[in-house]
Amino acid sequence: xxxxxxxxxxxxxxxxxxxxxxxxxxxxxxxxxxxxxxxxxxxxxxxxxxxxxxxxxxxxxxxxxxxxxxxxxxxxxxxxxxxxxxxxxxxxxxxxxxxxxxxxxxxxxxxxxxxxxxxxxxxxxxxxxxxxxxxxxxxxxxxxxxxxxxxxxxxxxxxxxxxxxxxxxxxxxxxxxxxxxxxxxxxxxxxxxxxxxxxxxxxxxxxxxxxxxxxxxxxxxxxxxxxxxxxxxxxxxxxxxxxxxxxxxxxxxxxxxxxxxxxxxxxxxxxxxxxxxxxxxxxxxxxxxxxxxxxxxxxxxxxxxxxxxxxxxxxxxxxxxxxxxxxxxxxxxxxxxxxxxxxxxxxxxxxxxxxxxxxxxxxxxxxxxxxxxxxxxxxxxxxxxxxxxxxxxxxxxxxxxxxxxxxxxxxxxxxxxxxxxxxxxxxxxxxxxxxxxxxxxxxxxxxxxxxxxxxxxxxxxxx
Numbered sequence: 001x002x003x004x005x006x007x008x009x010x011x012x013x014x015x016x017x018x019x020x021x022x023x024x025x026x027x028x029x030x031x032x033x034x035x036x037x038x039x040x041x042x043x044x045x046x047x048x049x050x051x052x053x054x055x056x057x058x059x060x061x062x063x064x065x066x067x068x069x070x071x072x073x074x075x076x077x078x079x080x081x082x083x084x085x086x087x088x089x090x091x092x093x094x095x096x097x098x099x100x101x102x103x104x105x106x107x108x109x110x111x112x113x114x115x116x117x118x119x120x121x122x123x124x125x126x127x128x129x130x131x132x133x134x135x136x137x138x139x140x141x142x143x144x145x146x147x148x149x150x151x152x153x154x155x156x157x158x159x160x161x162x163x164x165x166x167x168x169x170x171x172x173x174x175x176x177x178x179x180x181x182x183x184x185x186x187x188x189x190x191x192x193x194x195x196x197x198x199x200x201x202x203x204x205x206x207x208x209x210x211x212x213x214x215x216x217x218x219x220x221x222x223x224x225x226x227x228x229x230x231x232x233x234x235x236x237x238x239x240x241x242x243x244x245x246x247x248x249x250x251x252x253x254x255x256x257x258x259x260x261x262x263x264x265x266x267x268x269x270x271x272x273x274x275x276x277x278x279x280x281x282x283x284x285x286x287x288x289x290x291x292x293x294x295x296x297x298x299x300x301x302x303x304x305x306x307x308x309x310x311x312x313x314x315x316x317x318x319x320x321x322x323x324x325x326x327x328x329x330x331x332x333x334x335x336x337x338x339x340x341x342x343x344x345x346x347x348x349x350x351x352x353x354x355x356x357x358x359x360x361x362x363x364x365x366x367x368x369x370x371x372x373x374x375x376x377x378x379x380x381x382x383x384x385x386x387x388x389x390x391x392x393x394x395x396x397x398x399x400x401x402x403x404x405x406x407x408x409x410x411x412x413x414x415x416x417x418x419x420x421x422x423x424x425x426x427x428x429x430x431x432x433x434x435x436x437x438x439x440x441x442x443x444x445x446x447x448x449x450x451x452x453x454x455x456x457x458x459x460x461x462x463x
Contacts, residue, residue, distance in 0.1 A: 036181030
């Protein structure tokens with residue numbers, strides 16, 4: 001039987017293992033979830049909201065402990081872990097406050113031929129979530145919390161390196177009053193995902209992960225006629241058109257890129273800078289990269305912790321080395337650090353061929369990659385030269401110029417003078433190889449609902 005394990009990336013040592021769920025036990029787990037769904041869907045929405053508010057309070061009261069858990073699971077610096085926990089609490093309260101109104105039936109007053117026509121937003125049933133390790137709490141929350149408000153039940157498969165945090169999430173919800181079975185943390189082998197999705201009572205799946213995993217899960221969902229939502233990462237551009245402070249902007253973008261050791265789907269992975277700013281920007285970026293403090297998650301001086309695993313760290317280093325062999329210029333960093341754990345120095349790369357690996361594909365690690373653009377039109381060409389389409393940003397003192405540019409970038413989210421923004425108030429998701437469907441806001445509440453049409457005619461045929 002395979003195991004889920006906590007392998008502390010700060011030390012490289014295995015601290016605890018967890019047995020995965022035997023395949024033969026899955027039907028009884030789905031039984032419990034389906035039975036719980038039958039009751040939960042009838043629970044008044046304000047009661048659901050009250051439970052989420054209580055959960056938010058518990059998350060905040062345990063923030064230090066929860067941040068420590070993910071620090072030892074995947075290496076997130078403590079202060080970043082605290083921010084993630086607080087965001088989960090905010091998400092829970094936002095849905096508790098706003099979902100009841102957003103879930104009210106949508107009236108269709110212009111629909112002719114009946115006295116009343118409306119659409120109810122009914123829960124579908126049991127859902128499967130397959131979530132990654134880079135934001136162990138927030139990725140779960142972004143999918144699970146709105147669906148709990150809808151009245152769905154959730155089976156959650158978290159990444160195998162995050163077994164403590166995934167169980168803590170369930171425990172907090174149940175401590176807040178969520179009935180057992182409505183949310184189930186599942187130490188599920190990836191090979192058993194189809195066993196869950198082939199069950200008629202499981203109505204859909206949401207996955208955040210790699211393109212390969214997304215394609216596999218989407219094909220399984222399609223085979224069994226189940227709704228799916230995919231968020232598959234990106235090679236997100238951040239375009240610098242003009243600025244009155246090159247140094248400050250370079251520092252800002254380097255800080256964003258090295259946050260969470262670069263292991264963020266929406267991280268600004270391609271910094272595209274117009275040529276009149278390029279040399280100064282590269283110089284300032286190198287200084288900023290070299291000033292990043294790499295250390296253990298619980299060191300208050302740490303800006304960037306270890307990568308999530310030895311394999312993740314080694315892959316990033318190897319791909320940087322290959323990029324240099326292919327002609328890229330490595331200005332600094334990109335090396336394994338001689339200490340226990342999965343640490344590396346953040347890198348700065350330029351002169352990357354647009355057709356090369358790093359020019360085309362996502363690099364999930366702390367590599368700041370700067371591309372030179374001849375002018376604004378060339379910057380847009382480079383920005384859109386990708387098969388992904390998750391988040392993109394443009395940086396300029398002229399916000400109208402920025403808005404015009406942002407609306408021409410092919411992505412699910414385009415931002416002006418900011419990047420890596422995510423909050424329950426506005427939708428999150430991408431296009432192309434970055435996936436489909438939307439999380440957050442009202443969009444999340446509608447992804448897994450039965451949009452039930454109801455038409456009422458007060459007069460029968462003899463009236």
